Amino acid sequence: MTGLPLSVRGVAARLGGRQVLDGVDLTLAPGSLTAIIGPNGAGKTTLMRVMAGLVRPAAGTVLLGERLLASLPARERARAIAYLPQGGSVAWPLPAADVVALGRVPHGGGPATGRTDPAVSRAMRATDSEAFADRPVTALSGGERARVLLARALAVEAPVLICDEPVAALDPRHQLAVMGVLADEARRGRAVAVVMHDLALAARYADRVAILASGKLVAAGTPQAVLTPAILADVFGVHALHEERPDGLLVLPWRPLAPGSV
Amino acid sequence: MPASGPPGEAMDGERARTVEEAAAHRPGRWLVPALVILLVAFSALSLMLGPARLTPAAVMDGLLGNGGVAVVVRDIRLPRTLLAIIIGATLGLAGAALQGLLRNPLAAPSVFGAPQAAALGAVVVIYFGYAEVYSPALPLAAIAASFLSVLVVILVAGESASLVVLVLAGLAISSLAGAATSLAISLSPNAFAVTEIVFWLMGSLEDRTMRHVALVSPFALVGAALLLSQGGALRTLALGEEAARSLGVDVRLLRLAIVTGVAVGVGASVAVAGTIGFVGLVAPHIVRPLVGHDPRRTLVPAALAGAVLLTAADCAVRVIPSASEVKVGVLTAIVGVPFFLYIILRRRAELAGAPA
Secondary structure, X not given: OOOOOEEEEEEEEEEOOEEEEEEEEEEEOOOEEEEEEOOXXXXXXXXXXXXXXXXXXXXXXXXXXXXXXXXXXXXHHHHHEEEEOOOOOOOOOOEHHHHHHHHHHHHOOOHHHXXXXXXXXXXXXXXXXXXXXXXXXXXXXXXXXXXXXXXXXXXXXOOEEEEEOOOOOOOHHHHHHHHHHHHHHHHOOOEEXXXXXXXXXXXXXXOEEEEEEOOEEEEEEOHHHXXXXXXXXXXXXXXXXXXXXXXXXXXEEEEEOOOOOO | OOOOOOHHHHHOOOOOOOOOHHHHHOOOOOHHHHHHHHHHHHHHHHHHOOOOOOOHHHHHHHHOOOOOOHHHHHHHHHHHHHHHHHHXXXXXXXXXXHHHHHOOOOOOOOOOOHHHHHHHHHHXXXXXXXXXXXXXXXXXXXXXXXXHHHHHHHHHHOOOOOHHHHHHHHHHHHHHHHHHHHHXXXXXXXXXHHHHHHHHHOOOXXXXXXXXXXXXXXXXXXXXHHHHOOHHHHHHHHHOHHHHHHOOOOHHHHHHHHHHHHHHHHHHHHHHHOOOOOHHHHHHHHHHHHHOOOHHHHHHHHHHHHHHHHHHHHHHHHHOOXXXXXXXXXXXXXXXXXXXXXXXXXXXXXXXXXXX
């Protein structure tokens, strides 16, 4: 189930008459964690939805391996690409383990068999959410719920994993932990894409960083190549601390730049 | 390569309660048998109750066609009881399916104005004299009108379907249907048509025959099949539309199947029994906590609970002392509306937080 690249070629998308993506080329490689960053409204979520096969691009193609994503039956696509939407909520007070088990639906599983499904146990262990397996998901704290929803996406065990802001609701310890889980998933051979705003986490955990601004891909490459003071000033209008450390790259937004000083 | 980071060891570690151990806590195994027993009990009671009260033995005799009570039991009380079961189950199932689709416990056919719209559909047919009471034109018109009402509410409420928007849209639809029905009454050419129309407004199971049962059954079955076919999709939809689609659920098909299933079942029910509200709201609510809030496992128990509720209500109207029998639709509304208010009360915080 591992080892499928997902690539978009010249993708454009419109939303309510506004061009939100314009000629984006990007490949999620197996074994690699790609951080997607960019200012608010840059088109990050739309790009994730296009890559997950939930939005048909107005132009361009999405390829899963060598096949057109649009030509795949829904169930096959669901097995190949796990998608964690931004800020997800669960409508009913279902037990957390049942929510995670919904990740097995594309494989013919679900809450009925979820308690004995090893993929569900693995996903809950990986996200440190076993302790509240039986608690209603609506009664969990924001951080606990975010981990359960991540476990739901992990439980699909798809070759491609796309997460839209998975660490936004988490405390620092769990931010690091979740990024570590996603990096582990990449090391197991999955192609992982993570939308995030935290430049420090992107620098520390991503193999590749792609920067979107106004619907265009403005930079893509290793964190060292992309998260440079010049590019960050240009894209985000911030001055960032930047330090090569022996155990990785440290990038920390420090102060906003005055408009026009870029 | 990224730094390996601190997480690995932090996220492992044994937990006292494993996922497997939790399997023992499945709720509600006894629920369906209990509801079936209740349904059998109330059905028996329904066959016994009436102007002439019968003993269980007399009812058995009557069902088998023996004795002087055979006509009473088989031709008067049996159709009435069967209709209570079929229509109650239809309404309970429709409510559970709509609540699952809209991810909202306030959704129900009557909150959407579906029965009122169905009644209008039937009234229009009667008013223009297109159909006599047993014609399939009546249920078809009722189905078409309730389909339209549910569709309009769902389209107006949109995908997020906040409580306030949903309830307001349903209020608008039922007010419109009510006004149009009043117009039909006031423009009625003769007293006979007025009587006929008033019949639709007050849901009742009195004086029905096996022809009514035959009329509603195929529609009820088709509607139930459509709704039950979407159980798995409804459960996945608990995660929201985006996540459900990413798991392979065809949300458009789901929505169409539910709207059609609800319209077919509720429309046909209204065509034979008039408007009977709030069973679809109350029934899923009672069973949901007992099945762990799972939208899929709510469906069948909600149907059974709906059948129990309506059969019980139809027994109650026969024992409430009054000059003429209280209409069962009036009784379900009298009980159902306070229940509706109670749910709103419990979710008041959410309602207050909903964007206006």
